[in-house]
Amino acid sequence: MTLGVIRYGTDVTIERPRFDGFLAVLVPLCGQLAVEQHGHEHVAEPERSMVVLSPGHDDSRVRWARGTTVLALKVESAELNQALRWVAPQADERPFVASSPVVTGSASRAVIGTAQLFTDVFSRIGPSKSVPLPLARRLREQAITTLWLSVPNNHTDVIHQIREVPKSAHVRQAIDLLAAESRAEYTVPDLARAVHVGVRALEMAFRRDLDQTPLQYVHRIRLERAHDDLRDLGPSETTVTEVALRWGFPHLGRFAARYRAQFGEMPSETLNSPAQ
Structure with a gap:
């Protein structure tokens, strides 16, 4: 590409x-x-x-x-x-054949x-x-x-045709895969492949079981993992940029905004706070 x-x-x-x-x-x-x-x-x-x-x-x-x-x-x-x-x-x-040469x-x-x-x-x-x-x-x-x-x-x-909404077991399998990550490894399509359903079907299952999309769940979980790294490692061992990229957040401004919305402080504040 x-x-x-x-x-x-x-x-x-x-x-x-x-x-x-x-x-x-x-x-x-x-x-x-x-x-x-x-x-x-x-x-x-x-x-x-x-x-x-x-x-x-x-x-x-x-x-x-x-x-x-x-x-x-x-x-x-x-x-x-x-x-x-x-x-x-x-x-x-x-x-793939586009319906028209101009979209x-x-x-x-x-x-x-x-x-x-x-x-x-x-x-x-x-x-x-x-x-x-x-x-x-x-x-x-x-x-x-x-x-x-x-x-x-x-x-x-x-x-865009959903023939069958997968069982909750597929959602649990996707959650387990994310829980085992040591860094951002799975994309949403990866998760769908791993649990043997389509992307749209997995989205429907997450909406039904968790009232959120797979991507929203992935962002929330990875923000929590980023928070853990920033809290546990400290400024001498890592940086905000390294943690953001490790957990799949390429845009640092958006990462900081999402982080603050979820934890009430900026990533740099967590990183530089005294060890608990």
């Missing part, structure tokens, strides 16, 4: 033959982007729509107006197909939000260090899940 910003200083037309190897998402940040398929032209504009060139789409012609800046996300088809198994285990084997509404905002999260993480970690593996996996799976859930596609109806 790759993420970047593309800008041309002049009008550009790109002839793109059908290619089933990857999905390309182009989100205009400024300017205008047009895509033509089957003699029909679709136009994407900032904050309104984005271009999605997916496996299964025929030849396309993409035109960039001068000065157009685009956020580009590319995901290999094999990764998308593998992800479908845990997003919707009941889905068939067909590859409007909330989908582009969801993609931009995911890209912003990547940017925040990379800027905090810096170019000389690698992203911790559990955090990298979480970012990757969030991006792919966002595409499956937000971009209308040939599996959308199946993804």
